[in-house]
Amino acid sequence: MERKISTEQALKNAAASVRMEGFDPSERSMRLCKDVLDGKMSFDEYLAFLKKRAGV
Numbered sequence: 001m002e003r004k005i006s007t008e009q010a011l012k013n014a015a016a017s018v019r020m021e022g023f024d025p026s027e028r029s030m031r032l033c034k035d036v037l038d039g040k041m042s043f044d045e046y047l048a049f050l051k052k053r054a055g056v
Contacts, residue, residue, distance in 0.1 A: 007034065007037045007038060008034075010037070011030060011033060011034055011037070014033070015030060032046060032049070033046075
């Protein structure tokens with residue numbers, strides 16, 4: 001049986017996983033990821049934003 005979870009719960013799970021690796025996701029990065037999952041931003045737009053921010 002497949003169990004569905006909300007976008008919010010998926011983000012919380014992902015953030016917990018990242019924290020276990022020693023990183024702390026910012027509120028901004030969480031908000032951007034939520035925008036991608038909600039269809040408000042494409043994954044390509046998200047990658048372009050990250051590259052621009054990193055100066056790549």
